[in-house]
Amino acid sequence: MITKQNIIEAKNKGNGELFKISKSLNDSRNIVFFLENLGYLPKDFNGDVLMPFVKNNHSKIRYLAVKNLGKIKDVKYADTLLKLALNDSDSTVRREAVSSLGRMRSKENIPKLIKLLNDHDPKVILQAIRALLVFKGDKKVDKSLNQLKEHPNETIQSVIEIEYSSHTNKKLSTLPHKETYSFIKNVVVNADVLDVLKLVPDEAVHLTFTSPPYYNARDYSIYQGYQEYLDFLAQVFEEVHRVTKEGRFFILNTSPIIIPRVSRQHSSKRYPIPFDIHPYLVKMGWDFIDDIVWVKPEASVKNRNAGFLQHRKPLAYKPNPLTEYLMVYRKKTSKLIDWNIKQYDHQTVKDSKVLGEYETKNVWDIDPSFDKVHSAVFPLELCHRVVKYYSFKGDLIFDPFAGSGTLGKAAMNLGRNLFLTEKYKNYFERIKSNLKNATFFDEIKYLTYEQFREEAKI
Numbered sequence: 001m002i003t004k005q006n007i008i009e010a011k012n013k014g015n016g017e018l019f020k021i022s023k024s025l026n027d028s029r030n031i032v033f034f035l036e037n038l039g040y041l042p043k044d045f046n047g048d049v050l051m052p053f054v055k056n057n058h059s060k061i062r063y064l065a066v067k068n069l070g071k072i073k074d075v076k077y078a079d080t081l082l083k084l085a086l087n088d089s090d091s092t093v094r095r096e097a098v099s100s101l102g103r104m105r106s107k108e109n110i111p112k113l114i115k116l117l118n119d120h121d122p123k124v125i126l127q128a129i130r131a132l133l134v135f136k137g138d139k140k141v142d143k144s145l146n147q148l149k150e151h152p153n154e155t156i157q158s159v160i161e162i163e164y165s166s167h168t169n170k171k172l173s174t175l176p177h178k179e180t181y182s183f184i185k186n187v188v189v190n191a192d193v194l195d196v197l198k199l200v201p202d203e204a205v206h207l208t209f210t211s212p213p214y215y216n217a218r219d220y221s222i223y224q225g226y227q228e229y230l231d232f233l234a235q236v237f238e239e240v241h242r243v244t245k246e247g248r249f250f251i252l253n254t255s256p257i258i259i260p261r262v263s264r265q266h267s268s269k270r271y272p273i274p275f276d277i278h279p280y281l282v283k284m285g286w287d288f289i290d291d292i293v294w295v296k297p298e299a300s301v302k303n304r305n306a307g308f309l310q311h312r313k314p315l316a317y318k319p320n321p322l323t324e325y326l327m328v329y330r331k332k333t334s335k336l337i338d339w340n341i342k343q344y345d346h347q348t349v350k351d352s353k354v355l356g357e358y359e360t361k362n363v364w365d366i367d368p369s370f371d372k373v374h375s376a377v378f379p380l381e382l383c384h385r386v387v388k389y390y391s392f393k394g395d396l397i398f399d400p401f402a403g404s405g406t407l408g409k410a411a412m413n414l415g416r417n418l419f420l421t422e423k424y425k426n427y428f429e430r431i432k433s434n435l436k437n438a439t440f441f442d443e444i445k446y447l448t449y450e451q452f453r454e455e456a457k458i
């Protein structure tokens with residue numbers, strides 16, 4: 001059995017000894033051990049030591065041989081690597097071969113790497129792109145990479161977009177990231193959200209959390225049909241996207257709903273709202289980040305089990321729906337979350353830290369809340385978590401469908417600014433009474449649409 005010491009000694013003695021050792025290895029375990037422990041290779045290392053292993057039947061051995069070839073940076077092996085990249089039966093070997101070609105950082109390999117951009121495996125293409133980007137600025141390289149803008153793979157598209165899109169024609173917000181416009185700070189508007197948002201400039205909001213009307217399941221929302229409802233939501237969320245700051249979050253609380261049957265001759269109808277609205281959101285430029293499931297105690301929801309409990313006939317099984325979704329989206333950007341965090345000063349980041357216990361799972365057990373005026377309110381705890389996890393102190397938190405204003409209350413409790421819109425007067429009044437006792441350093445303005453329009457002009 002070969003040892004690490006044997007390998008170190010052979011490396012010190014030179015290529016002759018390495019050839020001798022490599023030829024003496026007659027079982028796969030020993031070969032793998034040798035290749036895994038070759039480590040840093042001497043400057044004069046002869047890559048031919050590795051060549052027999054590149055043809056081995058075991059893919060792990062081929063993979064390790066290819067990996068070691070990449071350390072040598074000798075273009076003499078580029079043809080071998082290209083052959084493996086194009087033809088090996090194992091995809092990890094193919095990908096490693098491209099990566100080794102790239103690690104050579106040799107201009108001579110450019111045509112080989114360009115050839116690999118036509119591969120059918122997106123991971124091979126991405127390795128080739130990475131290797132070619134070292135030569136960004138070279139006309140041939142830029143032309144070949146730009147051709148991938150329309151590639152069917154979304155990761156490839158986005159890498160090329162980030163590398164080659166001209167940011168010059170993008171309208172940039174004139175405000176620093178952590179700031180917003182004073183006319184929407186701590187403001188509640190009694191109006192249709194679509195009318196209000198027309199008066200709000202791009203990139204003004206840090207976080208939106210909302211629970212929209214439940215199609216026609218409650219009396220405050222009457223739509224002619226489900227498609228009209230989805231189109232309305234899509235219109236609102238497109239506007240929310242526009243007014244959201246770069247890379248910031250939008251959290252949508254919905255759940256499938258059931259519209260009761262018209263008579264015993266009909267069945268009730270289910271509408272999977274979160275799943276139906278999701279494709280619209282992705283298309284308009286929201287990146288899907290997470291799905292959080294809010295779970296309520298079984299005793300708090302409507303019991304649908306009575307019939308089944310009695311007769312136990314298959315197909316008529318009806319589970320009690322205890323869950324709602326919080327779908328977490330981020331405004332599409334090439335910037336990392338770190339960029340967003342860096343827009344804040346040290347003190348704000350420190351003050352906004354989520355200290356102590358926090359929810360580690362994507363399943364949140366929270367009791368529902370009930371309100372004397374509004375029939376479907378957020379529990380305050382749900383809002384507290386969202387605000388704490390997805391915003392900084394001083395941020396502007398928006399709820400386009402504010403209802404009784406629970407999100408506003410959470411925002412104030414946690415030192416954030418609020419911006420709420422609510423169409424119906426009785427709920428608008430409820431917001432006023434709900435926020436009366438919350439503490440905050442600023443006064444809240446309660447405005448009609450006309451008053452808000454005047455404020456927006458100033």
Ligand SMILES: C[S@@+](CC[C@H](N)C(=O)[O-])C[C@H]1O[C@@H](n2cnc3c(N)ncnc32)[C@H](O)[C@@H]1O
Binds near residue numbers: 212422
């Ligand atoms: C599910 S409720 C939100 C409840 C809220 N999360 C709370 O904690 O009280 C949805 C709210 O959206 C409001 N709404 C419906 N259409 C609207 C529109 N076009 N503009 C503004 N608000 C609207 C409804 O009146 C309702 O109060």
